[in-house]
Every structure is written in structure tokens, then in C-alpha cells.
Amino acid sequence: MRLLKEVGRALLIGYGMFRMHLTSEVSSSLNALFWALLLLAPTILFTNEASTAVKVLLPAIVVANMLLLGSGLGMEYAVWLVGEGVLDDLRLSGVSVFYYTASTFPLELVVIGFLPFILSVLIISCYLGIGLAWFLSFNPFVLVASIPVIFAAEVFASTASCLLYLKNPFSRSLSGVIQIALLTIVFIPPKYLPVAFLDAVVPGLTAVEVLRLAYGSNTIPAGNLVASSTISTILFTALSILASRAVENHISRYGVEARY
Amino acid sequence: MKALLYREFVWFKRYFPDYLGMWAIQLGFSIGVVFMPAYISGSQAYVLSRLKTLYGVEFTAGGLIAFTLTLSSLIGVVALIVGDVFSTLYYEFRIAETNLTVMEASTLADFLFYNALGRSSLLCFFATLYLLALLPLIKGLEGLFLYLAVLALLLPASIVLGLLSSILALATITLTPVRRPWAIANLIPPILLASVGLYIPVELVPFLLRLVAYITPLPFVVEALQALLLFVGQPIILGYLTTLLVVYTLYLTVPIVLLRRAERWVRS
Numbered sequence: 001m002r003l004l005k006e007v008g009r010a011l012l013i014g015y016g017m018f019r020m021h022l023t024s025e026v027s028s029s030l031n032a033l034f035w036a037l038l039l040l041a042p043t044i045l046f047t048n049e050a051s052t053a054v055k056v057l058l059p060a061i062v063v064a065n066m067l068l069l070g071s072g073l074g075m076e077y078a079v080w081l082v083g084e085g086v087l088d089d090l091r092l093s094g095v096s097v098f099y100y101t102a103s104t105f106p107l108e109l110v111v112i113g114f115l116p117f118i119l120s121v122l123i124i125s126c127y128l129g130i131g132l133a134w135f136l137s138f139n140p141f142v143l144v145a146s147i148p149v150i151f152a153a154e155v156f157a158s159t160a161s162c163l164l165y166l167k168n169p170f171s172r173s174l175s176g177v178i179q180i181a182l183l184t185i186v187f188i189p190p191k192y193l194p195v196a197f198l199d200a201v202v203p204g205l206t207a208v209e210v211l212r213l214a215y216g217s218n219t220i221p222a223g224n225l226v227a228s229s230t231i232s233t234i235l236f237t238a239l240s241i242l243a244s245r246a247v248e249n250h251i252s253r254y255g256v257e258a259r260y
Numbered sequence: 261m262k263a264l265l266y267r268e269f270v271w272f273k274r275y276f277p278d279y280l281g282m283w284a285i286q287l288g289f290s291i292g293v294v295f296m297p298a299y300i301s302g303s304q305a306y307v308l309s310r311l312k313t314l315y316g317v318e319f320t321a322g323g324l325i326a327f328t329l330t331l332s333s334l335i336g337v338v339a340l341i342v343g344d345v346f347s348t349l350y351y352e353f354r355i356a357e358t359n360l361t362v363m364e365a366s367t368l369a370d371f372l373f374y375n376a377l378g379r380s381s382l383l384c385f386f387a388t389l390y391l392l393a394l395l396p397l398i399k400g401l402e403g404l405f406l407y408l409a410v411l412a413l414l415l416p417a418s419i420v421l422g423l424l425s426s427i428l429a430l431a432t433i434t435l436t437p438v439r440r441p442w443a444i445a446n447l448i449p450p451i452l453l454a455s456v457g458l459y460i461p462v463e464l465v466p467f468l469l470r471l472v473a474y475i476t477p478l479p480f481v482v483e484a485l486q487a488l489l490l491f492v493g494q495p496i497i498l499g500y501l502t503t504l505l506v507v508y509t510l511y512l513t514v515p516i517v518l519l520r521r522a523e524r525w526v527r528s
Contacts, residue, residue: 023440023443024440024443027443027444027446027447030447030451031446031447031450033450034447034450034451034453034454035450035454037450037454038289038335038450038453038454038458039289039292039293041454041457041460042293042297042457042458042459042460043292043293043296043297043300044297045310045314045460045464046293046297046301046307046310046311047297047300047301047306047307047310048300048301048302048306048310049301052300053297053300056300057296057300123466126466127464127465127466177280177281177284180281180284180285180288181284181288183288184288184291184292187292187296188296188299189299189300192299
């Protein structure tokens with residue numbers, strides 16, 4: 001009962017935060033869609049089989065957007081929420097950066113994760129004249145199973161970015177480069193990685209592969225994927241909790257430096 | 261003059277890390293569109309033959325990298341200029357409220373024109389600077405000349421983009437209650453760039469998207485850039501350059517006329 005109450009509270013906070021971010025959410029969602037189109041339309045057009053390429057590449061949009069969002073939320077917690085005392089209110093209510101990201105996750109996954117994915121499928125199909133049948137034939141159980149893996153990757157991106165912003169004076173440029181590196185990597189199918197199970201320790205890679213599995217376009221065997229997604233989910237959730245605690249300790253000890 | 265130089269110095273100091281981050285994006289896109297299809301197809305040779313079908317020209321691996329690197333420079337030009345114009349005008353007109361001082365000392369149209377001329381040219385230079393190192397590395401001396409040609413081609417485009425962005429930014433800031441104009445500014449570059457295709461022939465982009473791109477000279481610029489890279493030293497380029505000259509004249513004249521009319525309307 002207490003757990004249910006806590007989940008309900010988290011969802012309520014998440015809904016409040018989602019409403020506060022609504023303009024930015026719509027803008028980010030469209031933004032992600034068009035950047036993805038710019039990269040993926042030529043990529044798919046240059047491959048030998050467009051129908052395979054869309055199934056391999058487009059699911060990565062969901063995870064790429066969630067990683068970007070996570071990193072944005074972490075930065076917001078450390079930089080933007082200081083104004084008007086919002087950060088103080090959140091911390092007094094026990095809302096850590098982990099909690100903050102986790103509470104917004106359900107709605108963000110739909111609007112920032114899956115909505116641009118669906119729109120990109122529609123536009124790319126129109127672009128390249130590919131039918132939509134593949135998009136509707138997915139395994140719903142695997143799709144649901146991908147949610148905790150995506151969650152772990154997003155909260156890690158958020159808490160790690162937040163810690164980076166608090167600890168490092170060059171975080172602004174550094175986080176941009178890290179974001180680009182992560183975004184480039186999540187589109188690469190794990191079968192091309194030099195070491196097996198490396199995907200488990202790179203945020204987002206396993207999550208994309210599980211989404212690919214839902215569409216039958218996974219590039220590594222399903223057995224390996226079960227192992228690497230379990231490792232990835234546990235590892236990144238644990239690291240996120242540690243990073244979130246480190247953020248709390250840092251703020252309690254030094255406060256937050258407002259940087260614009 | 262001292263105040264103006266100080267303003268530019270502070271601005272560049274503040275945003276320099278963003279310019280470096282932009283190079284990372286440009287390199288990421290250049291490498292991504294070359295290697296991702298090769299990974300999926302299982303061979304670089306297939307990608308090269310696919311490009312030959314699309315453009316009717318034989319590509320080498322080095323030539324393809326130079327092609328995508330050069331086209332990616334437009335990402336930086338568009339993203340930096342649109343973002344800069346929106347944030348500068350929002351800060352100066354809404355927060356610092358220097359618009360009255362500007363209109364007392366000069367005309368709004370002149371202020372925006374010189375802002376677009378100076379700032380956009382500088383941003384164009386910064387956004388393409390990585391090509392100065394990479395093109396000569398790939399193509400030798402020819403790469404250096406190519407860089408200069410690309411810069412000459414993109415400079416007028418950046419001024420036009422600066423002017424068009426100024427008009428849009430002013431309309432957004434003065435006519436709407438938007439509190440976060442950068443949400444709009446961030447949205448414009450990917451829409452424009454996706455609407456021109458950038459790495460693919462422009463005519464392959466769906467018609468409705470292409471219509472959006474024709475608000476700016478970008479589709480013509482992309483065609484001219486692609487022709488410059490594909491047909492080096494061939495007379496076919498002259499046709500593209502002549503078209504571009506006409507297009508630049510038109511796209512420069514219309515915003516200036518619009519700004520002068522807006523000025524008369526504001527002052528009356």
C-alpha cells in the first residue's frame with residue numbers, strides 16, 4: 001500500500017514536471033525527429049536493402065532521444081532549477097535527480113521516445129516508398145521488456161550529467177561532446193563491436209538491440225541479449241543511484257553554482 | 261566601436277564551447293552517413309555503387325568522406341546562425357532592452373543588416389574551419405582551393421540566413437508572448453536541413469518538405485555545393501553558380517525591403 005502511494009506520488013510529480021516542460025517537450029520531440037531524418041534518410045538510401053535498414057536504424061531513435069532527454073534533465077537539475085527556488089522545493093520534498101528523472105519517465109517515454117519514432121517511420125516510409133507493414137508486426141512482450149532497459153540508460157544519462165555539471169567547470173562543452181559520442185554509438189549495431197558484451201556497458205546500446213529484437217532485426221543472438229540487457233539494467237540503475245547520492249552530497253556540502 | 265568589439269569578444273567567449281561542440285556534430289554526421297550504411301550493407305563498395313546510381317558520378321572512399329564533410333559544414337552554418345540571431349535579439353530587445361537606443365542611434369534595418377553581415381560571416385567562418393584542416397589532408401592542395409570555394413559559396417548564404425532569421429526572431433520576440441525563443445530557434449535548423457536532404461539529391465526529398473526549404477536559398481546552395489564537389493573543374497558548375505547568384509540577389513533584396521517597411525511601420 002505504501003509502495004503504491006509512493007508510486008502515485010512520483011507519477012503526480014512527473015505529471016507536474018511534464019506539464020511544466022510541455023513547450024520544450026513538443027519542441028524537443030520535433031527537433032529530434034528532424035535531426036533523425038537528416039541522418040537516417042541518406043543512411044537508409046545508401047544501403048542495399050532499405051527495408052532492413054529501417055528496422056535496424058529507426059528503433060535507435062527512441063533510445064537516442066531518451067538519452068538526450070536524460071542528459072538534459074540532469075543539466076536542468078544542476079543548472080536551471082536553481083532559479084526561483086525550484087531546486088530547494090524539490091530537495092525539501094525528497095526529490096533527488098534520480099527521483100526527478102524516474103518520475104517523468106513514463107510520460108517522456110511516450111512523447112519524447114516513441115512519438116518521434118512513429119513520426120519518423122511515417123515520414124521515412126513516405127520518403128523512400130517503403131510499406132508500413134513491418135512497423136505493425138512487433139512482439140509486444142519484448143517491446144514491454146525493453147522499458148526497464150531504456151529506463152536504466154536514461155536515469156544513468158541524467159544522474160551522470162548532473163554530477164558532471166556540478167563537479168566539472170568544462171561540463172558545458174564536455175557534455176555536448178559526450179552526447180554526440182553516445183548518439184553516434186547507439187545507432188551502431190552491437191554485432192560490430194570489437195568485444196562481446198561491450199554493449200552491456202555502453203548506455204543505450206542494449207536497449208536499442210532489445211527494441212530491434214521486438215521487430216526481429218536484432219544483430220546479436222537473443223540469448224546473449226538477455227544476459228547483456230540484464231547486466232546493463234542492473235549496472236546502470238546501480239550507478240545512477242550512486243551518482244544521485246553523490247549529487248545530493250555535493251549540493252548539501254557546496255550548494256549549487258548558478259551557471260548560464 | 262570599442263563597445264561593439266567588447267560585445268563580440270564577450271559573446272564569442274561565452275559561446276566558443278558551443279562552436280567546438282558543433283564541429284563534433286558535423287563530424288559525427290559526416291562519418292555516420294558514410295559508415296552506417298556500410299555496416300548495414302556489409303560493404304563500403306555497395307555504398308559507393310549506390311551513390312554512383314544516385315549522382316551519376318564515380319565515388320572513391322576518400323572522395324565520399326570529403327563530400328559528406330563538406331556538406332556537413334552547412335549544419336554548423338545554419339544551426340549557429342539561427343541560434344545566435346534568436347538569442348542575441350531576445351537578449352538585446354527583451355532583457356537588456358537596447359532596442360530603443362539602437363533605434364535612436366541608427367535604423368533597425370541597418371542594425372540588423374550589419375549584425376547579419378558581421379556576425380553571420382564570422383559564424384560561417386567558425387562553422388567551416390574544420391574543413392581547412394581536413395580537406396587539404398584528404399585532397400592535398402586541391403582540398404585547400406575547395407575549402408576557399410566552399411567558404412565563398414557559403415558566406416552570402418550565411419548573410420541571407422542571418423537576415424531571414426532576424427525577421428523571424430523579431431516577429432517572434434515582439435509579436436508573441438514566447439518566453440523561451442530558443443525552443444523555436446532549436447527547431448528551425450533541423451527542419452530546414454532535413455527539408456533539403458543535404459547528403460542526397462534535393463529532388464528526392466518529399467515535395468511538402470522541400471517547399472519549407474524554399475523559404476531560404478538552402479536548396480540552391482546544397483545543389484551548388486554538391487555540383488562543386490562532384491564536377492570539380494567542369495563547365496557544368498558555372499550553371500549552378502549563375503543560378504546561385506540570381507538566387508542570392510533575390511533572397512537578399514526581399515528581406516531588406518521587408519525590414520525597411522517594418523521600420524516605417526514601427527516608427528509611425
